[in-house]
Amino acid sequence: MLKPEEMRVGRRNFMKAAAVVPAAGAYALTAKFAEPVNVAWIGTGGQGRVLMENMDPSALRVQAVCDIRPDFRELGAHVAKVRSNPDVRVYSDYKKMLSDGGFEAVIIATPLATHAQITLDCFAAGKHVLCEKTMAYHAKECEDMIKAAEKNNLVLAVGHQRHANPLYRQSLAYIQPGPNGEEPLLGDVYHIRSLWHRNHSWRRGPGPEWRNEILKAKYGEDPLDAVAKVKGTTPEEITKLPDAEQFDVYFEFLASKEDQGDFMANMKAAGFDTPDMLGNWRLYEKMSHGLMSELGSHQIDVCNWFWGAEPIRVSGEGGIFKYKDGREVDDHVFAIFRYPNDKVMTFSSITTNDFDHYYDQIMGTKGTVYLTGESQAMLYKQGEDKATSVEVEAGKAGGPVMSASQSRGADMAGGGAAGEAMDGYNQFAAYQVELNMFAAAIRKGDPTLVGCDGRSGYKAAIAVLKSVDAIKNHTVEDCVINFTTV
Numbered sequence: 001m002l003k004p005e006e007m008r009v010g011r012r013n014f015m016k017a018a019a020v021v022p023a024a025g026a027y028a029l030t031a032k033f034a035e036p037v038n039v040a041w042i043g044t045g046g047q048g049r050v051l052m053e054n055m056d057p058s059a060l061r062v063q064a065v066c067d068i069r070p071d072f073r074e075l076g077a078h079v080a081k082v083r084s085n086p087d088v089r090v091y092s093d094y095k096k097m098l099s100d101g102g103f104e105a106v107i108i109a110t111p112l113a114t115h116a117q118i119t120l121d122c123f124a125a126g127k128h129v130l131c132e133k134t135m136a137y138h139a140k141e142c143e144d145m146i147k148a149a150e151k152n153n154l155v156l157a158v159g160h161q162r163h164a165n166p167l168y169r170q171s172l173a174y175i176q177p178g179p180n181g182e183e184p185l186l187g188d189v190y191h192i193r194s195l196w197h198r199n200h201s202w203r204r205g206p207g208p209e210w211r212n213e214i215l216k217a218k219y220g221e222d223p224l225d226a227v228a229k230v231k232g233t234t235p236e237e238i239t240k241l242p243d244a245e246q247f248d249v250y251f252e253f254l255a256s257k258e259d260q261g262d263f264m265a266n267m268k269a270a271g272f273d274t275p276d277m278l279g280n281w282r283l284y285e286k287m288s289h290g291l292m293s294e295l296g297s298h299q300i301d302v303c304n305w306f307w308g309a310e311p312i313r314v315s316g317e318g319g320i321f322k323y324k325d326g327r328e329v330d331d332h333v334f335a336i337f338r339y340p341n342d343k344v345m346t347f348s349s350i351t352t353n354d355f356d357h358y359y360d361q362i363m364g365t366k367g368t369v370y371l372t373g374e375s376q377a378m379l380y381k382q383g384e385d386k387a388t389s390v391e392v393e394a395g396k397a398g399g400p401v402m403s404a405s406q407s408r409g410a411d412m413a414g415g416g417a418a419g420e421a422m423d424g425y426n427q428f429a430a431y432q433v434e435l436n437m438f439a440a441a442i443r444k445g446d447p448t449l450v451g452c453d454g455r456s457g458y459k460a461a462i463a464v465l466k467s468v469d470a471i472k473n474h475t476v477e478d479c480v481i482n483f484t485t486v
Contacts, residue, residue, distance in 0.1 A: 002370075002378070006386040010370065010378025013390040014170070017379055020392045021178075021185050023169040029433055031440040033059050038103040040064040040127075042094045042118055044076020047132060048109035051159075052079045054431040059439040060084070063103040066091040068266050069278065070254045071209050071223075078214050092260035094118060098125040105155070105442055107435075108132060111281040112288045113271065116141030119156075123148040130438045130450075132159040133301070134293040134464050135457035142458040149454055155441045157434075157450035158457025160301040164433035167377040167425055171362060171369045172306055174379070185392070186364030187382075190342060192306070194299035196291070196349045196358040201323045202331065204280055205243040206250045210235075219257050227253050244276035244326070251275040283327040289468045290329025291318075291349040295358075296467070301452065301460035302360055303337065303345040310459040311337035311345070311479040316471035322352050335467045337479070347467075374427035 002010070039060050041048055044067045052062065062080040065088060067073040073090055080088040091097040098106075098121060105128035108118050116136040122129050129149070135158050136142045149156035162168045174185040209215060210224035219226065227249050228235045238249065255263040271286070272278040281287035282294050304310050318333035332352070337345040359372040367390070370378040381390040434451050441449035452460075459481060466477040 002386065007376070007378060009387055009389050010380055011376065013379040013381075013392075014167075014369070014377045016390070017174065017185060017392040018170050021173050023166065023173045029164075029437070031059070031436055031443075033439060033443065035443075036061040037105055037439045037442050038063050039105045039107055040066065040097055040103045041076060041080070041107045041109070042066045042097075042122075043107075043109035043132075044072045044079070045069070045109065048072075048107070049076055049079050050428065051107060051109060051431050051435065052076065052083060054428050055083065055435045056432050056439075057084050059436045062088050064089040064091060064097050064100070066094045066097045068092055068263070068270050070258050070260070070263060071212075071215055073260075074218050075209075075212070075214055090260075092258075092263075092266060095121065098122065098127070101125070104128060105130070105438070109159075112293055113137045113281075113286060116145055119145050120148055123152050123154055126152065126154070128155040128438075128442050130157040130159060130435070131457075133452075133457065133460070134289070134297040135454070135461040137289070139458075139462055139465060142454075142461050146454040146458060149447075155438065155447045155450060156454040156457075157438045157441070158452045158454060158460075159434065160298060160452040160457065160460065161430045161434045162298060162302050162374065163305065163451030164437060165374055165425070165427065165430040166433075167371055167374070168302065171371060171377065174367075174369060175306055175362065175364065183366075184364070185367065186362065186369065187366030189306070189362055189364040190344065191363045192303050192343075192345045193361045193363070194296075194302070194345065194347045194359070195356055196295040196299070196347075197354050197356045198349075198351050199354040200351065201325065202291075202351055203243050203283060203323070203325065203327070205239075205246045206279070209250070210239070223250060223253055243280065244274070247275040247279040251278075280327075283329055285328040288329060289464060291331075291333045291351075292335070292467050292471070293464050295349050296333070296335070296347050297460050297464045299347055299360055300337070300345070300463045300467075301456070303339070304456065304459050304463070305452075306362070307339055307341075307343055309340050310481060311339050311463050311466075313338050313476055313478055314463065314467045314470050315476045316467050317474070318471040330471065333467075333471055335471065337463065337467070374430065375425050377425075 036058055037060055040063055044065050062084040065076040065080050067076060077088055077090045106122045108131040112134055115131050119129050119131050175189050176184055211222055216222050224235045228238050267278055277284050314335055314337045316335035318330040320330055321332045323331045332350045334348045362369040367381045380386055437449055437451045441447050462481055463479050466479045470477040
């Protein structure tokens with residue numbers, strides 16, 4: 001319940017501390033590329049296009065895009081042409097795209113259950129891979145992906161983009177000892193509280209695709225107008241249909257316009273039983289593990305990264321509390337992860353209240369860092385009024401020391417300006433850094449330059465899978481990983 005002034009002070013505190021406790025640098029964060037890496041995109045839905053829209057054209061050149069949905073394929077091709085390459089090739093079949101080649105690496109942004117097979121096929125074709133989180137649907141698939149990457153000497157990155165977010169990288173510095181063993185700025189961190197709360201069903205209809213100038217130019221009319229005309233009703237009535245029925249009629253329209261084979265047959269061949277399963281794959285167990293895999297995986301990964309360990313065990317609760325609409329995954333989940341050295345992370349994701357939105361709160365014995373929306377970071381000294389600025393000075397041994405001052409107006413005005421870029425950080429910029437790190441790893445031949453590598457992605461995936469089991473079975477699940485199998 002922070003007031004605006006308290007938030008402003010917290011942001012200033014965070015930036016002042018950054019001047020004394022800088023985050024560890026990495027070549028890939030500021031990499032310059034003499035020649036961009038030629039890439040292909042498999043999956044050009046919302047997440048795939050966000051990645052493409054935020055890429056650095058000097059780091060990546062898009063040679064091909066692929067999606068089984070004709071509308072996503074067209075929208076992805078448009079982004080690629082505008083951002084990168086007017087001659088981009090367009091596919092509905094990723095295996096045909098791999099066979100044609102002409103690129104070095106692949107970005108995979110497809111439903112979770114498809115990650116492993118597509119990744120393995122890319123490695124078999126000699127391509128580096130950045131695969132969106134969660135890494136894979138099953139633990140064994142994660143292991144197979146890691147083995148294939150290492151066997152073929154190829155880069156494997158997993159799309160946990162907080163590794164590329166400077167607010168998170170800076171926060172990591174605050175919980176690490178100084179260069180001479182000095183106590184971390186936040187002291188000992190025993191608890192991280194993370195959540196991702198929304199107040200809507202998480203269900204999606206055709207939405208923006210109904211009215212889209214790019215699709216209108218492709219098909220000669222707005223899809224919504226065309227569907228209404230065929231059904232002999234009005235666009236308004238079509239949008240009042242249940243989401244699943246909207247996808248039925250919309251995909252019928254797309255099938256009539258498909259110019260790369262039989263859309264419905266391709267959909268079923270890819271494992272999607274119905275149009276709604278393709279349109280709302282996050283709600284079906286066959287394709288996703290729900291809130292834990294699609295949202296919680298990010299924040300579990302942060303805890304693993306910050307504490308340098310994976311959880312020992314997890315307990316949880318959850319269920320389909322409100323939206324009894326045919327979905328197969330929970331609409332509320334709550335999990336408690338026990339880490340080594342008496343550390344605990346709690347995570348919740350609900351769909352009935354958005355008051356807290358989403359944040360990570362890192363609670364140390366000497367202070368707290370509050371990271372919200374991947375775009376704001378605040379720092380507060382333990383025991384101090386939140387409206388009091390915390391000044392960070394270099395101690396005699398070179399380590400950080402926290403001291404408070406009640407009147408910091410002049411210092412705030414002058415001292416905060418140099419770090420204003422972090423005060424209201426655009427969270428989408430982290431995608432560009434993440435992609436640059438991937439490109440740098442390829443160009444330098446050093447897989448460690450990626451933000452999140454396969455083994456780290458595997459650790460987060462195991463915790464996700466075990467938390468899903470704990471919630472479903474009302475049990476405490478062991479999360480310890482036996483890496484001798486990898």
